[in-house]
Amino acid sequence: MSTCLEGLKEAHGRPWPKELIALGPEESAQQMVLRRIQELSDSDQQDPFMLADLDMMASRHQAFCQALPQVSPFYAVKCNSSPWVLRVLAALGTGFDCASQVELEQVLGLGVPASHIRYAARHGVQLLTFDSEEELTKVAQHHPGARLLLRLRTQDSQSTFPLSTKFGASLEACGHLLTSARDLGLAVVGASFHVGSNCQTPQSFTQAIADCQCVFEMGRGAGHDMSCLDIGGGFPGTEDSGPKFEEMARVISAALAQDFPEERGVKVIAEPGRFYMESVCTAAVSIIAKKAVLEPGGWARMALGGEATLMYYLNDGHYGSFRLGHREPVPRPHLQRRNPKPPLFPCTLYGPTCDASDRLFLEDVRLPELDVGDWLVFPSMGAYTSSMSCSFNGFLPATICYTMGPQLRCLGVGVEEELCCCVCSLRAVDKGLDTHPASHALSPGAFWRQSLNPESARLEDFKTLW
Numbered sequence: 001m002s003t004c005l006e007g008l009k010e011a012h013g014r015p016w017p018k019e020l021i022a023l024g025p026e027e028s029a030q031q032m033v034l035r036r037i038q039e040l041s042d043s044d045q046q047d048p049f050m051l052a053d054l055d056m057m058a059s060r061h062q063a064f065c066q067a068l069p070q071v072s073p074f075y076a077v078k079c080n081s082s083p084w085v086l087r088v089l090a091a092l093g094t095g096f097d098c099a100s101q102v103e104l105e106q107v108l109g110l111g112v113p114a115s116h117i118r119y120a121a122r123h124g125v126q127l128l129t130f131d132s133e134e135e136l137t138k139v140a141q142h143h144p145g146a147r148l149l150l151r152l153r154t155q156d157s158q159s160t161f162p163l164s165t166k167f168g169a170s171l172e173a174c175g176h177l178l179t180s181a182r183d184l185g186l187a188v189v190g191a192s193f194h195v196g197s198n199c200q201t202p203q204s205f206t207q208a209i210a211d212c213q214c215v216f217e218m219g220r221g222a223g224h225d226m227s228c229l230d231i232g233g234g235f236p237g238t239e240d241s242g243p244k245f246e247e248m249a250r251v252i253s254a255a256l257a258q259d260f261p262e263e264r265g266v267k268v269i270a271e272p273g274r275f276y277m278e279s280v281c282t283a284a285v286s287i288i289a290k291k292a293v294l295e296p297g298g299w300a301r302m303a304l305g306g307e308a309t310l311m312y313y314l315n316d317g318h319y320g321s322f323r324l325g326h327r328e329p330v331p332r333p334h335l336q337r338r339n340p341k342p343p344l345f346p347c348t349l350y351g352p353t354c355d356a357s358d359r360l361f362l363e364d365v366r367l368p369e370l371d372v373g374d375w376l377v378f379p380s381m382g383a384y385t386s387s388m389s390c391s392f393n394g395f396l397p398a399t400i401c402y403t404m405g406p407q408l409r410c411l412g413v414g415v416e417e418e419l420c421c422c423v424c425s426l427r428a429v430d431k432g433l434d435t436h437p438a439s440h441a442l443s444p445g446a447f448w449r450q451s452l453n454p455e456s457a458r459l460e461d462f463k464t465l466w
Contacts, residue, residue, distance in 0.1 A: 020084065021403045029053035029403040033282050036401065037375050040286075046373075048285045048316035048398040050386060054088050055405040057280045061092045064235075064272060067249035070256060072269045076233055077103040079273030079383050080281075084402045089276070097271040098125070129192050129230070131169040133180050140184040148181060149192040149230055150174060150215060154208045156196030156234075163196050174215050178222040188224040190266070191215040194232030198274060202243050202251040205231065209252070213259040216266075229260055233271040237278025238380050245275065274383040281382030283321045283398065286375045288352065289313035310347045310369060314360070314376065317351010321381060321398050322360045323388040342368040349376075353393035 021032055033051050040047060064073055074095035077086070086096070086106060096107045104125065128143070130136055131151040139146055153168030169177055181188045191212040195204040212229055219226040231252065236245055260266045292308040316322065344366040351358035389397035 019399075019401050021401055023055075023403050023405045025406060029056070030282070032401070032403055033284055033377060037284055037377075041373070041375075046286045046288055046315050048283070048314075048320065050281050050283045050321060050381060050398045050400045052082065052085070052281045052382065052400060052402045054084065054280070054402055055408050057085065057088060057276055058092060058408050060276045060279070061089070061094065063245070064275065067246060068252060068270070070253070070262060070268055071231065072267070073272050073276075074230075074269050075276060076271045076273030077107065078387060080277045080385070081106055081387050082400060082402075085277070085280075088408070095269065097273075127189075127228070130177075130181075131167060133177065136177070136181055136184055136186060140186055144185060147187055147189045147228075149190050149228060150177060150181075150188055150219070152191055152193045152208065152211055152215060154193045154195050154211075155204055156194070156199065158196075158200045158204070160196070160198035160200070163194050168193065171211050171214060175218045175222075178215075178219050178224060182222050182224065188219055188222075188226070190226050190228030190230065191219075192230030192232060194271070195234040197234060198236060199234035199248070200243065202248040204234075205248070205252050206255045209255040209259050227265065228267045228269065231268065231270045233273050233275070235270075235272050235275035237274040237383050277382035278380050279382065281380075281385065281400075283316070283378040283381040283385065284375055285314045285316040285321075285378070285398075287312050287370055287372050288315050290370070290372060308345065309364065310345045310367070311350060312347055312367075312370065313350045313352065315352050315395075316398055317349075317353065317360060318358045319351060319353055319355075319392040320389045320395065321378075321385040322351070324384055344368055352395050355393070 023029070023032070029051060036049060036051065040049075061073070064071075072095060074097040075086075075089050076097045078099060081103065083106075089096075096103075098104045098107055108125075126145070126147050127149065128139060128146045129149045129151045130139065131153075136148075139148065151168050152174065153164045153170050156164050178188055193208040193212060195201075195208060199205075209229075209231065216226040216229075235248060236243060256268060260268065290313065291311050293311060294308050345368070346364040347367040348364050349360040351360065386397060386400060391397065
């Protein structure tokens, strides 16, 4: 783990992976976005791409560990399952939260055809969750030696993506489930919950942790050795809106101190996904077609000061990196002040496929008039984007490039290194990481014109969309 990645070419006889960009001391990931746009424009290509800043991911890991030192992070693989993401997180010392055989294979680096539970049993994955008697019956049959966490239903109606309508047992049902597990000879070792993705109410953690304390008491009464608490995910990916992570961490720490003080020896884990990945990736898409649409009587209204709706057709859309655009709140448009200030128009952003519902957002956004060949840049696109993309209509998902700075490269995340276990014990490496250096952060949408020089581009060169 002490060899810098730059020595891999000589050590392994292989070239530096072309998708991995080694940043110099004065270079930033955002400069690489501009450079890539320039390269594509000069070659007359209009392919969408995404750039992942692996140093930012390391910074998010460090922030999580500093704010919640009593909680061990198990990264939610479903959020972004890129091999380079998993490799770096393994080197940083995270565990992994897997929900399917494919995700287990990605993390374990093996491939054995079997059911999920059998596969887990065969490869030493011991910690599983359940919320029904039917699941207990399956575990008893295929993985009787598993250590089980009882998943509790939570109040998550204020989260962007509620989960409790599908997962979790009611507090009233927990006593029966714990007794059933004991009668089947299964070991329940704790409780788990999830307050929903992108939780908007930190107090949801307070109530859920208090409910888990009740479950622990029921479990001990049924003869189980209750020693593990999984507080799930729901942590914010950005600080643009909603509660800040630091505020949420303070609420969680207070609730843990109240109901699960450290002297009780309960191991506390979490399943961060969006928090680690959302701010890591920037998506860049180009305009491949446009048209103006007037409603009936539109010309007369325009003569009186009305406006047309502009339609922009992009090379990526709902079936690619913007799958969640229909479910997440539409960002409010605003334009960075410039002189003169360009006029704004209601605009519909469509993807490239033949599906009329292939649009980035359900509502129009207000943008200036752009041209075919102009690029739109969307920061904070690392969560549930590439992992949900498909090739519908023959349009391939956006390619992904990764940047890695000198400090992270010296962690020695080997190109050929396989992830052979779900929990990597290399936690010491994150102690030497500095906070990710401040750089020109793009607001949640900016367009870039081909005439800009990426080597000297400044934040002012970006016209923010929203």
